[in-house]
Amino acid sequence: MYFHRSLAMLVCLCACTSVFAQVSVSDTLRKPVTPAVAPATPPPSKWYDKISLRGYSQFRYNRLLETNPDLKCEQCDKSIGKGQSFSFRRARLLLSGDIHPRVFLYLQFDYSADAGATNKHFLQVRDAYVDYAFDKHKTLRVRAGQSKVPYGFDNIQSSSIRLPFDRTDALNSALPNERDMGLFFYYAPAKKRALFKRLTDEGLKGSGDYGVAALGIYNGQTANKPELNDYVHTVARFSYPFEIGKQIIEPGIQAYTGKFTLASDQISSGTRKNTDLTYADQRVAASFILFPQPFGVAAEYNIGKGPGFDPATDSIRVRNLHGGYITLSYRTKWKKKSLTPYLRYQVYTGGKKLELDARYYDVKETEIGLEWQPVHNLELTMAYEISDRHTSDAKADSHQRGNLLRLQLQVNY
Secondary structure (H helix, E strand, C coil): CHHHHHHHHHHHHHHHHHHHHHHHHHHHHHCCCCCCCCCCCCCCCCHHHHCEEEEEEEEEEEEECCCCCCCCCCCCCCCCCCCCCCEEEEEEEEEEEEEECCEEEEEEEEEEECCECCECCEEEEEEEEEEEECCCCCCEEEEEEEEECCCCHHHHCCCCCCCCCCCCHHHHCCCCCCEEEEEEEEECCHHHHHHHHHHHHCCCCCCCCCCCEEEEEECCCCCCCCCCCCCCEEEEEEECCEEECCEEEEEEEEEEEEEEECCHHHCCCCCECCCCCEEEEEEEEEEEEECCCCEEEEEEEEEEEEEEEECCCCEEEEEEEEEEEEEEEECEEECCEEEEEEEEEEEEEEECCCCHHHCEEEEEEEEEEEEEEEECCEEEEEEEEEEEEEEECCCCEEEEEEEEEEEEEEEEC
16 A cells, blocks of 8 residues: 555656646747847947047247347237237137048138237137048049148148248248138149158158149138239149158249239328239249258248339339248257257348238348257247348338347147
8 A cells, every 4th residue: 555655656746847847848948039139330420520629829929138129020920029028929729620531621710810909819710621532542632712822831831830930021921821712723642642641740840731733723812801803813833742762852833923902001191002902913932842851951932023112112013022041950859859950041022912011121030949849749949030121111111130039839739
């Protein structure tokens, strides 16, 4: 009897175990399997995600060791001379980027612009243009808007890169503010574009990519000035950088032609002038650049004609002009920090079309300087200037000579 009861209990236990096992397996098989989660597709980038923000500021003091407080330079730095002290020479903010594989946007603002003799530090547009590339390598581009006019290495080289404190009278008198509103075509093979980029990325004081060949038309009244006539200026430039061993050389030639109209408020009462205030404005310049590795040379000379005051006839007429510069430099390291001494000599004889009565100049000037860059974001420059400036307009004939020590702190951000 005991045996039979034990056998019955064993059979019941096995049956229950079998049922539980079937239920467990069945439940497991019926349980839904969670599929693997695919990585999320990132949302497409917007055009503004490709815009970079950068800039630089230059803080100056020009009156150390000053020998003549009446020596001034309206074109180069208005904080030279008596009544001046610390100043911002430039304070720039740049937005740029490829908003499309073939479309490049560039905006630059200056927040240190003067809005008059007693109002400073206003925001002003310096550049506002767009580039369209005709091919994926961007060898041929067209630029529309307000931008630098491709005339003179000294003009198109950024002030954040240039060694001397200011651009030269000889080249910059062609295009004060360096910019104008127009349409420009730039061509450069891919290898040359890479070389232009290398010259700036490696701190070799390059000009940036303004093409091997450039051709453009523009208003001719310079940046942020209203157009005053029905003519356009035409400009052409050819510049070809190449390597010889470890040296990089860039020769160039450029020219422009057009008609410039003087603003009526920049002419003294009683001064003789053309009835329509319009004058021929033409120049041609040659350039030679040996980039500092470690010794560098930059030299340019231009000749031409344009409006200029003539004291002999008390009139503004078309006058010949000529002038240029040479800059010698030596790029080295001191305690692993970039150190570049330089020497520049410049001359210019001719008018300045944006100044009172197209003021006539005879300039001879030497600048001996030293640039020290302890870190990428900070540069310190000092320069001793020996200047001789003779100017003539309807109000004054002034001949000023003097020396001064100039200091600049530049912050790159």
